[in-house]
Amino acid sequence: MPDRRVISNTSPLLYLHQVGRLELLRDLYREVDVPLAVEAELRKGAALGCSTPDLSHLSWIHVRPLTDSPLPMVADLGPGEAGVIVLGLSNPGCLLLLDDAFGRRVAKRSNLAFTGTLGVLVRSKKEGLLTNLAAVIEDLRRTTMYLSDELISSVLKETDEP
Secondary structure, eight states, rough: OOOOOOEHHHHHHHHHTTTTTHHHHHHHSSSOOOOOOOHHHHHHHHTTTTTOOOGOTTEEEEOOOOOOOOOOOTTTOHHHHEEEEEEEEEEEEEEOOOOOOOHHHHHHHTTTTEEOOOHHHHHHHHHSSOOOOHHHHHHTTTTTOOHHHHHHHHHHHHHHHH
């Protein structure tokens, strides 16, 4: 049983899909909600030839419309991030999956809990769902996700990997 509702932005879904590890979200959280804007971003990426997950084939991912909550008025916040934050504000105690640094700052200012793709992988490693985090990180480096050597070193140290 998940400990709380989980709401994901586009990038964790995209990157975990691209490295063949999307099922970790299901294994960790059982169900994941996404705003309509995230589904639209994934479809747009697919139309451009990017490898994206087809949410219509994933029964554990639920596309949610936004409620009447006010959209954060931040010009640099993309529609996916804004939708995730609005859903988060409507669901106290939830966990947001966000990689975008600016989106994370807005979530923090809104007192919303969040983690990102690497946080999901670290938790997966700690819960025994991954045996070799370093290999998955190497796969991530072959995507468009930017990971500094310093960040990778810190993450591997946290999980006791060389």
